[in-house]
Amino acid sequence: MKLARVSIHPATIKELHKNHPHITSDRYSLCFPKNAPLVYWYDEKKDKKYFFLHDPLHQKIKARLWKVTVEKRAEDSFDFIKELNDRFERVLEEKGQLFKSSERENFFWLFGEADGFPGLRLISFNDTFVFQAESFFWKQFKDVLIKKLRSMRNDVQCVYWQERTSSGESGKLEKILGDDLKQATINEFGVNYTVFFDDAKKDFGLFTDMAFVRKEMKQRGLFEGRNLLNLFAHTGAFSFFAMKNGATQTHSVDLSPTWMDVFYQNREHNKLENCTYTVGKVEDYLEESKDTFQVILCDPPPVLTIKEKKMSVMNFYQRYLNKMIHLLDKEKGTLVLFCNNHSIKMSDFEKEIKKINNKLKIKGYLGLGEDCTVISSFNEGNYIKGVILEIC
Numbered sequence: 001m002k003l004a005r006v007s008i009h010p011a012t013i014k015e016l017h018k019n020h021p022h023i024t025s026d027r028y029s030l031c032f033p034k035n036a037p038l039v040y041w042y043d044e045k046k047d048k049k050y051f052f053l054h055d056p057l058h059q060k061i062k063a064r065l066w067k068v069t070v071e072k073r074a075e076d077s078f079d080f081i082k083e084l085n086d087r088f089e090r091v092l093e094e095k096g097q098l099f100k101s102s103e104r105e106n107f108f109w110l111f112g113e114a115d116g117f118p119g120l121r122l123i124s125f126n127d128t129f130v131f132q133a134e135s136f137f138w139k140q141f142k143d144v145l146i147k148k149l150r151s152m153r154n155d156v157q158c159v160y161w162q163e164r165t166s167s168g169e170s171g172k173l174e175k176i177l178g179d180d181l182k183q184a185t186i187n188e189f190g191v192n193y194t195v196f197f198d199d200a201k202k203d204f205g206l207f208t209d210m211a212f213v214r215k216e217m218k219q220r221g222l223f224e225g226r227n228l229l230n231l232f233a234h235t236g237a238f239s240f241f242a243m244k245n246g247a248t249q250t251h252s253v254d255l256s257p258t259w260m261d262v263f264y265q266n267r268e269h270n271k272l273e274n275c276t277y278t279v280g281k282v283e284d285y286l287e288e289s290k291d292t293f294q295v296i297l298c299d300p301p302p303v304l305t306i307k308e309k310k311m312s313v314m315n316f317y318q319r320y321l322n323k324m325i326h327l328l329d330k331e332k333g334t335l336v337l338f339c340n341n342h343s344i345k346m347s348d349f350e351k352e353i354k355k356i357n358n359k360l361k362i363k364g365y366l367g368l369g370e371d372c373t374v375i376s377s378f379n380e381g382n383y384i385k386g387v388i389l390e391i392c
C-alpha cells in the first residue's frame with residue numbers, strides 16, 4: 001500500500017503539537033499525492049514521525065492521525081493492515097468488558113478518534129452492527145473490518161455500512177451482511193425501543209450517544225416522584241426512561257409525526273401509561289401551555305428553524321428560556337438543558353444561561369461517557385453538553 005512522505009502547513013504543525021489529530025484542507029494538504037492512502041510527516045526537530053490516513057475526497061479534513069512514533073525507519077516496516085487488525089482486536093476486547101456490564105443492547109464499539117479509529121464509528125443494536133464512516137478512507141478497508149469483527153464477536157448477524165457526508169449528515173445505509181432488516185427491537189436500561197435501518201427515517205430512532213446521560217440522570221434520582229416535560233423529544237427515549245425511573249407523568253413535544261407514531265408504538269410495547277405527546281413546534285408549545293412541570297428537559301438540534309429563520313441553539317435559549325422557566329414548578333423545579341454543538345464551550349454555554357436568567361444555579365453537568373469517550377485535545381468529539389439547573 002502506497003505510503004508517501006509529505007510536508008505540512010506550519011499552522012497544522014502547531015496543532016499537531018497540541019495533539020489535535022486532523023490535517024485540514026490547505027495549500028500543503030491539497031498537494032498530498034492523491035494515489036497514496038497513507039501519508040507521513042517527519043518532525044525533524046523532535047525526531048518523530050506522524051502517520052496519517054489520507055482522505056483526498058473529504059472537503060475539509062484531508063488526513064487523520066493514525067499514530068506518532070519515534071521508531072527509526074518506521075516508514076519501512078509500516079504494515080497498516082496488521083496494525084488495523086491489532087488495534088481493532090484490542091478495542092473490541094476492551095469495549096467487550098464494558099458492554100457486559102452496560103445493561104444495553106445498543107453500544108458504540110468504535111467511537112472515532114477517542115478509540116484510535118479516526119473518522120469511524122461502529123455501533124451495535126443487538127446483533128446488527130453499523131459502521132459509520134465520516135472519512136472516505138475507510139471504504140477500502142470494509143472487508144478487513146468485517147472479517148475481524150466476525151472473528152471477534154459471534155453475535156454478528158447483520159452489518160450495514162453508512163458513509164456520513166462532508167457536512168456531517170448521515171448518508172445512505174448499505175447492507176453488507178445478513179438480511180436487510182429495516183427495523184429491530186432493542187433494550188436499553190430496561191426500556192424496549194424500535195430502532196430503524198431505513199434511509200427514509202433519517203436516523204435510528206434512538207440516540208445511543210445519549211445513553212450515558214440517561215444513566216447519569218438515574219443516578220441523580222432526577223425523575224423520582226416528578227413529572228417531566230420533554231422538549232424536542234424525538235421518539236421519547238427520555239420520557240420512557242423517566243417513567244421507568246420513578247416519574248409520575250411525562251409530556252413530550254416534537255414536530256415530527258413520524259417520531260410520534262414510533263413513540264406510541266414504544267409506549268405500548270413497554271406498557272407505559274401517563275406518557276403523552278404533542279406534535280408541534282416547541283416554540284408554539286412554550287407560548288401556549290399553562291401546565292407546570294417539576295422537570296423540564298430540552299434537547300434541541302444545534303441549528304433550529306424558528307418562524308422560517310435559522311437560529312442557533314444559543315439564540316433559541318435567549319428567546320425561549322424564560323418561557324420554559326414560566327412552566328417550571330417554582331418550589332422544586334429542575335431544568336436540564338442541552339447544547340449539542342462542539343463549537344460552543346461548556347463555559348460559554350453556562351455564561352449565556354446565567355446572562356439570560358441570573359437566578360439559575362448549576363447543580364450538575366452531563367456529557368458523553370462510557371462507550372462514547374472524549375479526548376481533551378479534540379473539541380470536535382465533545383459535542384454533547386448538558387447542564388442541570390435549579391432556580392435559587
Ligand SMILES: C[S@@+](CC[C@H](N)C(=O)[O-])C[C@H]1O[C@@H](n2cnc3c(N)ncnc32)[C@H](O)[C@@H]1O
Nearest residue numbers: 207232233234237254255256280281282299301
Ligand atoms: C436531536 S433530536 C432530539 C433527540 C432526543 N431528545 C433524544 O435523544 O431522545 C432533535 C429533535 O428536534 C425536533 N425538532 C426540530 N426543530 C423542532 C421544533 N422547532 N419544534 C419541535 N421539535 C423540533 C426534531 O424533529 C428531532 O426529533
